Amino acid sequence: MTILIIAEHDGASIKPSTLNTIAAAAKLGGDVHVLVAGHRCAAAGNAAAAATGVAKVLLADAPHLESQSAENLASVVVSSLKADAGYTHVLAPATPFGKNVLPRAAALLDSSQISDVIAIEAPDTFLRPFYAGNAVARVQSHDKVKVLSVRTTAFDAAPASGGTAPVQAVPPGDELGLSELLGREVVKLERPELTAASIIVSGGRGVGSAEKFREVLEPLADKLGAALGASRAAVDAGYAPNDYQVGQTGKIVAPQLYVAVGISGAIQHLAGMKDSKVIVAINKDPDAPIFQVADYGLAADLFAAVPEMTGAI
Template structure:
C-alpha cells in the first residue's frame, strides 16, 4: 500500500484547523495530508489554507449556508472512498463533534473523540472523567476517525515551499433530510474565547449579570475574552456561548483569571491546560485553588475593583 494518508475536515481555515493538521502529521509522519473545507466561505478559506505547511491538496465544497452534518457527511465519505485515506480528523468543536460521529457510523468504524496526544499511528490519549484521568486507546479500524482537542496541538505554520493544489467538490443537492434555517449572532469585539491569550471567567459568585460588567471591563483592559461557569450560565447571568467546561468550550490561554467560581470538575476540564491560572474566591477551600498558580482569598466585590484600577494604571502596551 502507498504511504499513509489523512484527510482533515473543517468548516473554516481557522487556527483550530491548523492544530488538526499538526495532529494529522503526528499520525501519518511523512505521509500525505489533504484538507477539506465545507460550507459558506469554503472558497476563500481554501485560498488561505493552500499556504499551510504539510497540506498537499485543499478540497472545498462551497455552500450558501453553513453546512449540516447530513450534507457534509456524503462529501467526506466520497473523498475517503476516492482517495483511500487512513485517517479522517477534525477539531473537537461544534462542527467536528456534529459531523465525525455521523461519518464514523456511515463508515462502520468507531469515532475517537477529544484526542490530546498521538502515541503511535493507532494509539491515542484522550481525557476521561471530566479530565481527571487520561485513557490510552488503540484503534484497529482500517479508517480512523478522530476529533482532536486544538489546544493540545501547536497550530501548523505557513509553508515556504509554494501553494497546495485547490480542488472544488460538490455538496449533494438531493437526499438530505435537514437544511440550515439560520442562526442568531451576537456582536463581540473581543477575541474568540477558544483562541484568546487572556480569559477572564466568572462564576455564580458574581450573583447577577450586571456584575459581569466588571469582568468585561477587565477583559477589555487586558485584550482578553470573557468566559463563565455552567452555574453562571444556568443562572442566566451570561449566554451559553460563554460557557467554559466539559460541556462548553475548552480554553488554554496564557492567562486565565477565575473570579467567584469554585472550580467544579466540569469547569476544570475546560480550562486546566491554561498556562497561568489566577483564582479569586472568598472560600479558601474552593477546588480552583488546587490548580491555581496564584490565588487570592478575598471578597471579589472588594478585590476586583481594586485589581481593575491597578491594571488601568499599568503602562499601555504598544499596538
Template sequence: MAALVIAEHDNQSLKAATLNAVAAALLCSPEVDVLVAGNQTDVAAAAAAKITGVRKVIQIDAPALVDQLAEPLAAQILSIASTYSHILAPATANGKNVLPRVAAKLDVAQLSDVTKVVSPDTFERPIYAGNAIATVQSADPVKVITVRTTGFDPVAASGGSAAIEKATLADSKVQSSFVGRELTKSDRPELTAAKIIVSGGRGLGSGEKYQEIVVPLADKLGAALGASRAAVDAGYVPNDYQVGQTGKIVAPQLYVAVGISGAIQHLAGMKDSKVIVAINKDPEAPIFSVADYGLVADLNTAVPELTNLLG
C-alpha cells in the same frame, strides 16, 4: 496512506482550530490533505493551501453546502474517504456534528476529543471530566477522530504551497433543512481562540455584578469573557460564555477566574491554560488546586483594585 482534515470555516475565512487539527494529522501521517467544503470558499481554500505541512486542498463548492449541515457534508467526506487512513476534525460544534455520522456510515468507532497521538493507531483522550486519561488503540481501517484543539500546538498558517483541487459535489439525500442561526456578535476575541480570558462564577452574585466587576478587567486586559456553568445557569451571562466540559474547552496564555469555586466540569475546560489566576474568598475552593496564582480575598474589593492598578 494520507490523513484528511475537515477544515473549520465560515465560507469566508478559515478558523484557527483547523491549524490544531492539522498538527494532530501530521502525527498520524506525513501526508495531510484538507477538505474545504462550503459555498464561495475560494478565500478559505487559499488560506488552507498556505498552511505548513498540507499536501493538497480539496475544495468542494456548492450552494447546498453553504450551511454545512451534517448530511450533505458527511456525503462529501464519504465520497473521498477510501483514499485516507485518518479523517480528523476539530472537536468543535461542527466537528462533533458531522464526524459521528461519517464514522457510522464507515462502520468504525469514532475516537473523540483526542489530546495526544501516541502512534498512527494509538491515541490518548480524557475521560471522567479529565480526571483520567484513556489510551485507545484502534484496528479500524479508517480512524475517524475529533481533536481537542488545546492538546496540540497549531501549525503555522503560512509557509505552505499546497495545490488546490476542485472536486464535484457528491449526491446526498438530505432530510434536514437549515432554519436559522442566531449569532452573538462581539468585538472581543473568540473565546476558544483568545490568548487571555477573564471568567466569572456564581460568587459574583448577579449579572449586574458580572458587568460591573468582570467586564472592566477584561477590557483592560483585552480579554475574552467566560463564565462557569453555575453563572450561566443563573442567567448572569449567555450560554456561549460557558467554559467547561459541557461548554467550551480553552487553553489561553492567561486565565483569570473570578468568584469561581472550580467544579470538576469547569476545571476540565480550562486547566490546560498556561497561567491560571484565581480570586476567591474561600481558601478551600478547588480552583486553587490548579491555579498558578491564587488570591483569597473579597472579589468586590480585590478585582476593582486590580483593574485600577492596570491603568
C-alpha cells in the same frame, strides 16, 4: 498513509481550530489533505492551502453545502475516501462543528470514532481524557479508516502561512434533503472569541448577579484585552450567556492567562480550563478547589479585589 481533515471555516478563512487539527495530523506522518466544503468558499480553500503541513486541499463548492449540514458534509467525506483508497485517517476539531459532522461520517465509514484526542502515540494509538479529565485512556484502533476528533487545546496551531498546497476541485455530491437550515444568528463579539483568546476573565456564582458580572468583570477584561467566560453555575443562574460557558459541558480553553473570579472550581469547570498556561484565582474561600490548580491565588472579596486590580493595570 494519507490523512483527511474536515476544515471548519466561514467561507472566507479557516478557523483556528483547523490549524490545531493540522498540527495533530502532522504527528501521524504521511500526507495531510484538507477538505473545504461549502459555497463560495474558494478563499477558505486558499487559506487552507497556505497552512504549513498541508499537501493538498480538496474543494467542494456547491449551493447545497452552504449550510454545512452534517448530512451533506458527511456524504462528501465518504465520497472523497471512495475516490482515493489511500486515506487512513479522518480528523476534525472537537468543536460543535466537528461533533456535528464527524459521528455521521464515522457511521457511514463503519468506523468507531475516537473522540477528544489529546495525544498521538502511533498511527493506531491515541490518548483521550475521561471522567472530566481526571483519567486518560490509551485507545488502539484496528479500523481501516481511523476517525478522530481532536481537542484543539492539546496541539499548538500549525502556522497559517508558508504552505503552497494545490487546490483540487472535488464533486460536491447531491442535496440529500434530510435537513434544512431555517436561519442562523451570528453573535458579533466586541472581545476576542473565547476559544481563540490568549487571555480570559471568567466569573462564577460568587459574582452574585448579571449586573455585577458586567460591572466587575467587563472593565478588567477591557483593560487586559481579554475574552469573557463563565462557569456553568453562573450561566445557569443567568449571569452570563451560554456562549460564555467554560467547562466539560461548555468550551475547552487553554489561554496564556486565565483569571477565575468567584469560581469555586467544580470538576466540570476545571476540565475546561486546567490546561491554561497561567491560572489566577480570586475567591473569598481559601479552601476553594480552584486554588489547587491556580498558579496564583488571592483569598479575598472579589468586589474589592477586582476593581483594585483593574485600577492598577
